[in-house]
Amino acid sequence: MVPTLASIASRLRLKQLRLLIALDDRGSLHKAAELISISQSGATKALHEVESLIGMPLFERQPKGLVANEMGRCMIRYARLIHSDVEHLHEEMLSILQGQGGRLSVGVIMGAVPLLTRALTALRLKQPDLSVELVENTSATLLGLLDQGRLDLAICRTSVGQRTEAYDCIELSEEPLAVVASKDHPLACEEALHLAQLSDYRWVVYPKDMPMRQALERELNEAGLKIPRYPLETSSILATILLVQQDPTLLAVIPVEVAEYCEQFHLLVKLPVALRALNEPFGVITRAGADLSPAATLLINELQNDLTT
Incomplete structure (x- = not known):
């Protein structure tokens, strides 16, 4: 049975979270205790307290040392997040005190x-x-x-x-939009284009229901064009730029300012086809x-x- 939030909040301590992180990093109670400067008996007691709170073991003893089980990995993941937030708190407090x-x-x-x-x-x-x-x-x-x-x-x-x-x-x-392509794309040197001339090419697109993809599909629908097959979906601008740059058959829709930056450094070319800005x-x-x-x-x-x- 999972303990209540009130029980976790009142009984879980930062020292215990530091121990979980150290156990994950070092794989033994002895080395973990050394890392956070407590005795091995203190580390054993702290681990027992956490496992008693959770109601189950968090680590399994294997030939290579203590290895976290599924619940242990969950606890360690959140221990790292909490510890990171405390580090950021400390940094910000120092900055305030030092006038930074x-x-x-x-x-x-x-x-x-x-x-x-x-x-x-x-x-x-x-x-x-x-x-x-x-x-x-x-x-x-x-x-x-x-x-x-x-x-x-x-x-x-x-x-x-x-x-x-x-x-x-x-x-x-x-957010004005632009269609971009590799400098080796068949349409890269055209001086004017209509959306219909692009519909047969393959596209790198944002994932479903994202505004950038919705904008492209809106433009194609309003022009009476079929939605092309999308071989690649990504929310990464770097992946989009590299994919389009390396494959002269691909097109992508990206913000105009990003497209102009890519053109400036000869990464991609912006095709001469008009697209409206995103609705919002x-x-x-x-x-x-x-x-x-x-x-x-x-x-x-x-x-x-x-x-x-």
Whole structure:
């Protein structure tokens, strides 16, 4: 029987979590105890306390040492997350006491990466000691991380979330789209193209129900064209760029600003075919009613300043 949340919260201690991580890293009680500077008897007692709380063993003794079972691996995974959060707390406390920049965790969708990197560059010139964690992913994933408190803010869209009322949004920008291809693609040197000329080629697309894919399928439907077979689906911009660059039969839809960056460094070419922007602009998304840190407020100011200059 799984213990209640109240029981876990009242009985589980950071020392025990550190021991679980050390056991996973070292594979023995003796080495784990040395790593976290406690006696072996103390380590044995701490492990027994955790296993008593959970109600089952967390490790199995094997020839190569102690090996976590399924429940043990679950506990270790969350122990690492909690320990990481405590480390970040310590870093931010030191930064505040020393008058430095603090720490910021920011999520971003692919199309907003150029805007965010410019804003972060400007901000770090003013706050050189600011520590930033940047997570690129889809809007749906970023909203989940925001819900869990893993991100201070995200630059994405709320329409893919299940509870739009759970977020505050500061609208930033629309996201114009472009079709890109390898410089060796048969259409790479064309001066003008219609969407119909692209429909027979293969595409790298975002996963189902993501705005970038919906935009492509909307354009094809409105032009009376059939939806092509998609051999490759990915939410990774790097994978998209490399796949299209290396395969002259592929096409992809990516944000215009990312496409222009790729053209600048001769990675891909932007095909001369018109696509509309995504229906919903992206914005700075935070948990509804959340108090923003000074660093988060400064970043939002830089994002807004970039769009007005």
